[in-house]
Amino acid sequence: MAERVFMKGTEAMAEAAVRAGCRFFAGYPITPQNEIPEYMARRLPEVGGSFVQGESEIASVNMLYGAASTGIRAMSSSSSCGISLYSEGVSYCASARIPMVYINVQRGGPGIGAIQPSQQDYNQATKASGNGGFRMIVLAPDSVQECVDMVYEAFDYAERDQNPVLILTDGVMGTMMEPVVLPPMKSDEELSKCREKFLPRAIIGHPLGQQATCRPGSVGGGQEEKNIAASKLYKSWEKDIKVEEFMMDDAEIVFAAYGISARISKVVIRELREQGIKAGMIRPITISPFPYKSFENLDFARVKGIVNVEMSIPAQMKWDVEYAVKGRCPIKEVLRSGGQLLTNNQVMDGALEFIKEVL
Amino acid sequence: MERNLMIAGFGGQGVMTMGKLLAEATAEATDLNVTFFPSYGSAMRGGTANCFVVISDKEIGAPVSYNLEDLIVMNGPSLHAFLPNLKSGGNLFINSTIVKDEIERDDINIIEAPVTQMAIDIKNERALNLIMLGVYVGATNAVPEDVIIKGIEHKFAAKERLIAPNVEAFRIGLEIGRDKSKA
Numbered sequence: 001m002a003e004r005v006f007m008k009g010t011e012a013m014a015e016a017a018v019r020a021g022c023r024f025f026a027g028y029p030i031t032p033q034n035e036i037p038e039y040m041a042r043r044l045p046e047v048g049g050s051f052v053q054g055e056s057e058i059a060s061v062n063m064l065y066g067a068a069s070t071g072i073r074a075m076s077s078s079s080s081c082g083i084s085l086y087s088e089g090v091s092y093c094a095s096a097r098i099p100m101v102y103i104n105v106q107r108g109g110p111g112i113g114a115i116q117p118s119q120q121d122y123n124q125a126t127k128a129s130g131n132g133g134f135r136m137i138v139l140a141p142d143s144v145q146e147c148v149d150m151v152y153e154a155f156d157y158a159e160r161d162q163n164p165v166l167i168l169t170d171g172v173m174g175t176m177m178e179p180v181v182l183p184p185m186k187s188d189e190e191l192s193k194c195r196e197k198f199l200p201r202a203i204i205g206h207p208l209g210q211q212a213t214c215r216p217g218s219v220g221g222g223q224e225e226k227n228i229a230a231s232k233l234y235k236s237w238e239k240d241i242k243v244e245e246f247m248m249d250d251a252e253i254v255f256a257a258y259g260i261s262a263r264i265s266k267v268v269i270r271e272l273r274e275q276g277i278k279a280g281m282i283r284p285i286t287i288s289p290f291p292y293k294s295f296e297n298l299d300f301a302r303v304k305g306i307v308n309v310e311m312s313i314p315a316q317m318k319w320d321v322e323y324a325v326k327g328r329c330p331i332k333e334v335l336r337s338g339g340q341l342l343t344n345n346q347v348m349d350g351a352l353e354f355i356k357e358v359l
Numbered sequence: 360m361e362r363n364l365m366i367a368g369f370g371g372q373g374v375m376t377m378g379k380l381l382a383e384a385t386a387e388a389t390d391l392n393v394t395f396f397p398s399y400g401s402a403m404r405g406g407t408a409n410c411f412v413v414i415s416d417k418e419i420g421a422p423v424s425y426n427l428e429d430l431i432v433m434n435g436p437s438l439h440a441f442l443p444n445l446k447s448g449g450n451l452f453i454n455s456t457i458v459k460d461e462i463e464r465d466d467i468n469i470i471e472a473p474v475t476q477m478a479i480d481i482k483n484e485r486a487l488n489l490i491m492l493g494v495y496v497g498a499t500n501a502v503p504e505d506v507i508i509k510g511i512e513h514k515f516a517a518k519e520r521l522i523a524p525n526v527e528a529f530r531i532g533l534e535i536g537r538d539k540s541k542a
Contacts, residue, residue, distance in 0.1 A: 004386065005386075006382065006383045006386040006387065006393075006395075031399070032399060115399070116399075172396070172421075172422065175396060175397060175399060176394050176395065176396045176422045177379070177382060177383070177394065177395040177396075178386075178392075178393070178394050178395075179386040179392070179393065260421075263418075263419075263420055263421075264420040264421045265420075266418060266420060267417075267418065267419070267420030267421075268420070270417070341421065341423050342421060343421045343423060343424055343425055343426075344420045344421050344424065345424075345425065345426050
């Protein structure tokens with residue numbers, strides 16, 4: 001087994017990207033994700049890659065569009081209000097079916113919000129990261145190890161689907177240091193094989209221009225055909241849904257949480273079990289596509305209620321949970337916002353209050 | 360068993376370094392789960408700095424806690440801000456060179472060490488944090504002492520001459536911590 005190293009979430013994600021073959025990074029500084037571009041600025045030249053600090057978020061995301069169009073593995077990162085500025089570029093990438101990866105290390109919101117952690121961008125990430133109704137695979141890690149593993153596999157999803165992939169994490173995971181096992185470095189051989197698949201991608205003016213696939217939307221016609229093809233892709237993601245069902249076999253109280261909130265809930269669930277309360281959790285690992293079936297198929301004769309834990313006010317993921325639960329049991333919100341961190345005790349207190357009501 | 364520690368003081372007292380060294384050394388030398396979480400935000404020179412270290416043999420949830428087993432305060436403002444977060448029966452470590460306040464709680468263990476002055480006395484002013492880390496490890500046995508010594512050797516690998524004086528600073532603290540825990 002590979003050695004475990006002690007790393008900060010942001011730096012671990014940056015190293016994972018390099019090991020996955022990322023050779024281009026463009027970004028613009030914003031707390032709490034600055035260590036990603038800082039790390040990339042130092043690391044990418046060592047492996048023959050390029051780092052650019054864009055003059056803005058808008059410039060950066062469009063550089064990403066350009067770089068990824070050539071078949072090179074390219075990534076960017078930002079945080080909440082910075083991610084809002086990515087909207088146009090991401091939408092163009094989705095329209096042109098560009099295989100790029102980006103990371104949102106969430107901070108408080110809306111607006112400039114707070115520089116402290118939050119989970120305030122769930123709806124933006126899963127429902128509308130830009131105009132036009134496109135969708136993306138969105139991965140939500142709950143540990144530094146998962147941050148690493150998800151960045152590593154995100155490039156494979158992006159290339160397989162020819163579509164952007166988003167890692168939705170937060171300032172806790174980004175700033176926290178934890179032991180982690182890093183994945184192996186992909187060889188140049190493996191990477192050139194990936195690139196070969198992209199040879200027909202050429203821009204206007206190139207002899208292969210007629211086959212160009214990297215032009216957005218209706219440039220060259222056929223917007224509706226492109227939307228139909230994209231829609232087909234989104235439907236095919238049913239097979240890619242990832243969900244952790246934790247202590248769910250006999251659970252009467254079901255926690256619904258992703259990312260940092262799920263990690264905290266897990267500790268609370270263990271404590272509740274020690275007190276004889278049958279608690280469990282459904283943790284969406286892909287928040288898009290969302291594991292609706294895990295909630296739809298709950299045995300509501302047994303399940304007495306759902307505790308929806310998020311670092312967001314108002315609750316956001318709760319909409320997806322409600323959509324699947326359809327009023328068949330009560331849903332309790334345990335929320336923090338504005339840069340306030342959830343702690344084990346706060347989740348426990350909120351859960352116990354609810355348990356008294358429903359059990 | 361999970362152990363939540365908060366370290367708080369002035370920027371420049373080595374608060375972050377102390378937490379990171381403890382956490383990193385634990386991660387490298389043991390199989391325990393460990394997290395290090397620094398406070399971040401608009402900071403200024405001489406302003407406050409704090410961080411959290413959680414060590415556990417189980418999965419760790421939140422890397423921050425307001426129900427602490429251990430609290431290390433390196434300056435006065437930190438004492439007032441964070442003492443309410445120390446749980447009953449918890450350990451309060453005080454840099455008594457700087458913090459002279461009367462502690463009004465009688466449900467906690469108080470371990471005082473004048474680490475700023477001690478660091479000056481051994482002509483290693485910057486090692487006040489390592490002395491305090493020694494006091495902490497000596498009093499709590501949160502991790503074996505060898506784990507930290509290995510961590511110090513690792514940290515100063517590129518500046519070998521600094522290893523011995525910093526290990527010495529840590530050992531001085533260790534003795535104090537052990538004596539206080541016996542008392």
